[in-house]
Amino acid sequence: MIQVNELTLNIPDTKKPRVVIIGGGFGGVNLAKKLKGKDFQVVMFDRHNYHGFWPLLYQVATAGLEPDAIAEPLRKLFDKEYEDFHFRQVRVTSINPATKTVSTIVGDISYDFVVIATGTKPNYFGNEQIKKYAFPLKQIPEALNLRSQLLQSFEQANMINDPELRQSLLNFVIVGGGPTGVELAGALAEMRRHVLPNDYPGMDFSKMKIILVEGMDRVLPPMDPKSSQKTREYLEEIGVELKLNTLVESYDGQLVTFKGGEQIRSHTLIWAAGVSGAQIPGLPPEASERGRYLVNLYNQVVGFPDIFAIGDIALMRSEKYPNGHPGVAQPAIQQGRHLAKNLYRIIRKEPLEPFEYFDKGSLAIIGRNRAVADLPKNLHLSGFIAWVAWLFVHIYYLIGFRNKLVVLSNWIYKFFTYENGTRIIIRPFIRKDDLAGQEFIKKYDVD
Structure with a gap:
């Protein structure tokens, strides 16, 4: 059996800005797709090798669909046209802002920008x-x-x-x-x-x-x-x-x-x-609230301009959303796409544009x-x-x-x-x- 200490991330060195994306959900996938090109090296970590369409998960549970009908391999989403994209199925253990490194169970990697898109986990309220x-x-x-x-x-x-x-x-x-x-x-x-x-x-x-x-x-x-x-x-x-x-x-x-x-x-x-944010050790307690990372209007984690959070894990307050955006797919999708534009603005030394959520509505089905x-x-x-x-x-x-x-x-x-x-x-x-x-x-x- 292969031991963990025998494994390595095996990601090539680069002179381009390296964007490390933690999580292959709606936010992470849409961000990575918009970074397609020659300007960044994109590294994605996820514990699973697939992107799941979680709104239909209940249909898998009730025998309406098979699992592969709502999941797509992450490697398949990013073919050869996505130059310098690297996916690793591995669990991230911590982020170290002082050394600008992300630690995983098989090794560390440095970053220029890190994006936390880990979503949520069940909240049992201590029971x-x-x-x-x-x-x-x-x-x-x-x-x-x-x-x-x-x-x-x-x-x-x-x-x-x-x-x-x-x-x-x-x-x-x-x-x-x-x-x-x-x-x-x-x-x-x-x-x-x-x-x-x-x-x-x-x-x-x-x-x-x-x-x-x-x-x-x-x-x-x-x-x-x-x-x-x-x-x-x-x-x-x-x-x-x-x-x-x-x-x-x-x-x-x-x-x-x-x-x-x-x-x-x-x-x-x-x-x-209920759910709580799937946080990663390494950031100070004041960077989060109620299990979510506090972010500004550019999705930067408060106090860390090179660390971003998008989707359910991010708590972005505004006058319209004093408790943050709703925990559905659309905020993650839109934040991922918007953040890609802002990362390009950063390397071009252009001013960042604030995120504005367009609410497309909510739906729920209750049978036929x-x-x-x-x-x-x-x-x-x-x-x-x-x-x-x-x-x-x-x-x-x-x-x-x-x-x-x-x-x-x-x-x-x-x-x-x-x-x-x-x-x-x-x-x-x-x-x-x-x-x-x-x-x-x-x-x-x-x-």
Whole structure:
């Protein structure tokens, strides 16, 4: 087995300004694409070798899409035309502003400019028990874990006579009423109505519970109250149970306890309740706030003119956005493209231009023909028109023609057949301390 100390970054020296981009998400990819040319050496680090389209991650989790339909290899995005671009699949361990170096697990590299585009990670608000047992949904491996858990729950419920245990397997608790939670709840409701009764004809899926928990008084809090109310009506219409103004106090893998004492048995709690910035050690505490790096209007981290942050990890305050920009793809895309222009201005010794966010709107889907949209000029859509808009926007922003074609064909197939086409347990998910699950695997010879 190759040891870490035997590896090296193997990046050539250069006399050009070196831009180190940490993160291959929406911000990092759009920045790197705009730096195409002969003026910079661009080095990108990411723990994964692919760029993922995370707004569709819930469809991977609910067996609607395969992982490679929403992901594209980062190396494929930057072909030979991108001169002096270097990608390394490696974890960054720290940034040292004094020596102007970025440290990774296999070595260090100097930089002229470093751009932090690491996005976010789940925020469990210090509750280690929930962190241990809940299912997050931020990365493809997590979506595959959740997909296995969902399908295994149906398989086990189909073979259990104990009604209480069967019900606990059919209780699915989603914590967080934002877009991820709402869209996931809608997808599960679609499966319950159209897919699962055909797969398991002997089971009564009217007893399957989908419980959406939100700490505030409405779902989709960032969107317009009209859209929130319409979303609530859609969710109730398709049989999703809403618990508003409700917080989860604990979860031990089998029992969910809400603040106030109410409890429900469930083997699946999905955590979509909050995120925090995926920060990198090295910058002083005063450079960040609430888990995000404080940046000026040029995306420079406050106090460090050669260190930039873009996307969800950046906290840029303005009169219109006193708490920073919304945590969606568009700010990252726009900041990445804008920062590329400013980096060119820096090497040309031209004044920088401040970033101005153009809000293209927000959308959320709640199952077939049900969606809501908040668009510019205070325009609000719902129903079929919003659903079509959601489909078009997500196809448009998918990276790669193949991915667009695969996703579109899957959606067309599903529209006419009411089928989720990938209900395969590729790798069983069993918690290490789940003795009952381990016994099930052993007893039924599931490898």
